[in-house]
Amino acid sequence: MFEAILLTVITAATPLLIAAIGELVVERSGVLNLGVEGMMIMGAVVGFGVAHHTGSGFLAVIAAILAGMLMSALFGVFVVYLATNQVATGLALTILGLGVSGMIGESFIGIPGMRLPELYIPGLTELPFIGPVLFSHDGVVYAGFALVFLTSYVLFRTRMGLILRAVGDNHTSAHALGYSVLKIRFLAVLFGGACAGLAGGYMSLAYTPQWVENMIAGRGWIALALVVFASWLPWRVVAGAYLFGAVTVLTFHAQAIGVTIPSQFLSSLPYLATVVVLVIISSNRRLTLVNTPACLGKTFIPDR
Amino acid sequence: MNKFLKAAVAATALLASSAVASAADLKACFVYIGPVGDFGWTYQHDQGRKDVEAHFGDRVETAFLENIPEGPDSERAIERFAREGCGIIFTTSFGYMNPTLKVAKKYPDVKFEHATGYKTADNVATYNSRFHEGRYIIGQIAAKMSKTGTAGYIASFPIPEVVAGINAFLYGAQSINPDFKVKVVWVNTWFDPGKEADAAKALIDQGADIITQHTDSTAPLQVAQERGVHGFGQASDMVKFAPDAQYTAIIDNWGPYYIHRIQEVLDGNWESAQTWEGLATGHVVMAPYTNLPDDVVEMAKETEAKIAGGWEPFTGPLMKQDGTEVVGEGDALDPGAILGMNWYIKGVDDKLPE
Numbered sequence: 168m169f170e171a172i173l174l175t176v177i178t179a180a181t182p183l184l185i186a187a188i189g190e191l192v193v194e195r196s197g198v199l200n201l202g203v204e205g206m207m208i209m210g211a212v213v214g215f216g217v218a219h220h221t222g223s224g225f226l227a228v229i230a231a232i233l234a235g236m237l238m239s240a241l242f243g244v245f246v247v248y249l250a251t252n253q254v255a256t257g258l259a260l261t262i263l264g265l266g267v268s269g270m271i272g273e274s275f276i277g278i279p280g281m282r283l284p285e286l287y288i289p290g291l292t293e294l295p296f297i298g299p300v301l302f303s304h305d306g307v308v309y310a311g312f313a314l315v316f317l318t319s320y321v322l323f324r325t326r327m328g329l330i331l332r333a334v335g336d337n338h339t340s341a342h343a344l345g346y347s348v349l350k351i352r353f354l355a356v357l358f359g360g361a362c363a364g365l366a367g368g369y370m371s372l373a374y375t376p377q378w379v380e381n382m383i384a385g386r387g388w389i390a391l392a393l394v395v396f397a398s399w400l401p402w403r404v405v406a407g408a409y410l411f412g413a414v415t416v417l418t419f420h421a422q423a424i425g426v427t428i429p430s431q432f433l434s435s436l437p438y439l440a441t442v443v444v445l446v447i448i449s450s451n452r453r454l455t456l457v458n459t460p461a462c463l464g465k466t467f468i469p470d471r
Numbered sequence: 472m473n474k475f476l477k478a479a480v481a482a483t484a485l486l487a488s489s490a491v492a493s494a495a496d497l498k499a500c501f502v503y504i505g506p507v508g509d510f511g512w513t514y515q516h517d518q519g520r521k522d523v524e525a526h527f528g529d530r531v532e533t534a535f536l537e538n539i540p541e542g543p544d545s546e547r548a549i550e551r552f553a554r555e556g557c558g559i560i561f562t563t564s565f566g567y568m569n570p571t572l573k574v575a576k577k578y579p580d581v582k583f584e585h586a587t588g589y590k591t592a593d594n595v596a597t598y599n600s601r602f603h604e605g606r607y608i609i610g611q612i613a614a615k616m617s618k619t620g621t622a623g624y625i626a627s628f629p630i631p632e633v634v635a636g637i638n639a640f641l642y643g644a645q646s647i648n649p650d651f652k653v654k655v656v657w658v659n660t661w662f663d664p665g666k667e668a669d670a671a672k673a674l675i676d677q678g679a680d681i682i683t684q685h686t687d688s689t690a691p692l693q694v695a696q697e698r699g700v701h702g703f704g705q706a707s708d709m710v711k712f713a714p715d716a717q718y719t720a721i722i723d724n725w726g727p728y729y730i731h732r733i734q735e736v737l738d739g740n741w742e743s744a745q746t747w748e749g750l751a752t753g754h755v756v757m758a759p760y761t762n763l764p765d766d767v768v769e770m771a772k773e774t775e776a777k778i779a780g781g782w783e784p785f786t787g788p789l790m791k792q793d794g795t796e797v798v799g800e801g802d803a804l805d806p807g808a809i810l811g812m813n814w815y816i817k818g819v820d821d822k823l824p825e
Binding site: 168171172175178179182269272273276277278279282370374375376377379380381382384385386415416419420422423424425427429430431433434 | 677
């Protein structure tokens with residue numbers, strides 16, 4: 168039973184985790200991209216389409232990533248180079264993604280999809296309990312954890328990460344030091360798009376292998392909230408995504424067992440839990456301020 | 472800028488005039504709650520719209536607006552259609568009820584049809600289908616086929632239609648196996664494939680070997696297929712998603728109704744009415760029975776024929792969850808009670824959210 172619950176939690180948390188880690192990097196560079204939902208849905212539809220036409224899960228995942236990047240590139244050109252309003256452009260990106268994906272996906276409706284194969288690691292997958300829980304997932308689940316590890320390492324242990332954070336904290340100084348703020352931000356936006364595309368692809372290739380319009384169903388917005396929840400720290404994103412996934416799945420189990428708590432309350436529980444943790448975290452004001460990118464959402468126009 | 476504005480105005484005028492100049496005798500318009508690609512509720516309404524186009528050809532022009540939220544937004548959408556010269560407007564979600572009536576008052580010459588509501592006017596009719604008839608049949612199949620004697624039910628919102636569905640399902644199951652259990656999980660959404668899949672997994676982990684749903688996506692059936700249990704399609708025939716798992720599906724078939732009502736408008740004898748039909752008239756259709764032994768298929772077809780012949784599935788003795796009798800032996804529950812059902816029948820292992 169415990170094993171089964173854990174497996175469900177991992178699938179529920181993975182798309183949130185991947186999309187949020189991408190957005191975290193974007194926000195660390197000082198850009199707020201509210202288009203996560205739109206990029207995810209494009210990843211989902213393109214991933215599904217490529218899987219359907221080529222039968223290759225690998226190509227499908229790559230295509231999903233590229234679709235997300237293409238969407239984010241559009242956002243990047245507007246926001247970074249044309250200095251448009253980030254909030255409005257992000258919202259527009261979401262609306263665009265939802266609409267375009269519906270159009271692309273029209274012919275995929277009613278077609279069963281293919282599920283990404285689960286990795287089989289000789290020796291490890293056969294282990295009791297640990298095997299099924301840790302070593303029997305599709306590649307994207309592991310990619311998610313690898314992303315967190317890499318992001319955390321690059322952001323806080325490398326020169327590249329230092330520059331990225333500098334751009335997000337004080338773009339004027341970073342510019343004065345000779346760093347190309349616009350280029351760095353654009354690259355960060357592309358990384359965010361790639362992650363969102365991958366997360367969307369996971370939805371249509373592994374979580375629920377099918378295409379239906381609007382299938383992301385708000386997960387992009389939850390990913391955005393998780394970044395704040397995590398106070399812009401990668402490992403906290405893991406905690407947030409798994410907390411959210413676990414509470415959602417546990418409420419279903421509670422209902423199935425027959426716990427008589429109003430289901431509306433149970434449905435709101437993941438959000439309540441998130442709010443409570445958010446309050447606890449933000450009560451430490453100094454810590455929150457240290458991690459919040461100071462230039463988040465501010466446009467930068469180089470004075471040259 | 473000025474030039475651009477002029478061009479825009481000219482383009483709009485052109486669009487408007489082209490709308491007026493259409494050659495069709497009637498314009499039939501549809502307002503949808505979801506995307507036409509949900510492969511569920513809205514998808515089936517749109518299939519009905521396509522049936523209309525195929526049936527009438529150039530005589531009837533159709534138009535639709537999708538993803539219209541319930542509330543003030545829907546009023547604007549409906550009014551837009553009324554202004555654009557639609558002769559009949561179908562509004563296909565419960566929450567469009569009051570906006571539909573409001574717009575109908577302003578446009579007395581336009582006919583309005585509101586799905587699943589209960590308020591009518593001289594130019595507002597309502598229509599709905601007797602989906603509980605199908606639920607009764609799948610309940611019987613579930614009781615015949617389940618090894619654990621437990622089914623999992625993924626429910627959306629505690630409104631009468633959903634509650635009646637749960638009751639009909641269990642009532643059908645009890646007619647085969649009086650001890651049959653149904654576990655209900657409320658996901659509080661009509662459409663979220665991920666959540667629906669998670670709920671299905673939870674139910675299967677808790678011992679349900681039959682999964683049924685009152686939500687709109689194919690995700691629960693897909694989970695059933697993967698886990699080697701069985702289930703039923705909802706709104707559309709979903710057998711492609713679960714070739715080994717789907718026993719049958721309850722299909723919403725709106726086409727015949729739409730064609731019938733539009734024909735009446737064309738003939739000039741349309742009248743406001745409250746339509747509530749089921750298996751008998753083909754408004755509800757059972758998908759082909761698959762993955763079932765012959766005797767169970769035969770039983771299902773017998774029940775189907777019996778219901779189509781006018782038998783009400785909610786025929787007593789029917790008891791509420793607390794044991795109080797609602798209707799006695801041999802009496803049928805009246806339509807009003809079914810349409811307004813806000814109580815569980817005896818044997819439901821859940822407390823109704825209030």
